[in-house]
Amino acid sequence: AQSVAQPEDQVNVAEGNPLTVKCTYSVSGNPYLFWYVQYPNRGLQFLLKYITGDNLVKGSYGFEAEFNKSQTSFHLKKPSALVSDSALYFCAVRARGNNRLAFGKGNQVVVIP
């Protein structure tokens, strides 16, 4: 079985401050990990992925995420949040050899001007 936990329903951050969105996962073997963002009334947009190699991966819009195998985590980070980053963020995991993604419930990020 594969699953994702996003422990916080909502993350509030002041504009210009660092943003962190937490994700932990459970999967057999080595995972493929993803972050997606969903703006209101829009589909999900791909932000970044971890497949193999460097634990720190960089993605779109200045976001990055760090794969931590010992803590089974893949937290999303941005050094300086923008009001336009306010959206719903989903973490997802896929076990190698499995075709389907398991998504977390999502985190609402609110960036306060």
Added chain:
Amino acid sequence: GAGVSQSPSNKVTEKGKDVELRCDPISGHTALYWYRQSLGQGLEFLIYFQGNSAPDKSGLPSDRFSAERTGGSVSTLTIQRTQQEDSAVYLCASRLPDRYEQYFGPGTRLTVT
């Protein structure tokens, strides 16, 4: 280039009626997925198509749900005898055969009254 498109964008139907939801994947994307997103929930996997292989239907919640993919391109998700609990946003995603990330359409919001 053109992204994943879905139609209709909104569908209101009466309980007991059948509905068809359509997905046009990105050209060249041989993998196609259907998900369901209910309010306050994450994304629930429904079905996966890859080329000419038999689809992975393991996520379909009941035998009222079915999906087809004709000619390796367009897909239709059919829900028969709709129930109120079927109300959700239905998302389609596609992926290149040698890539890991999925690209999502804007979704169809289904409301069963």
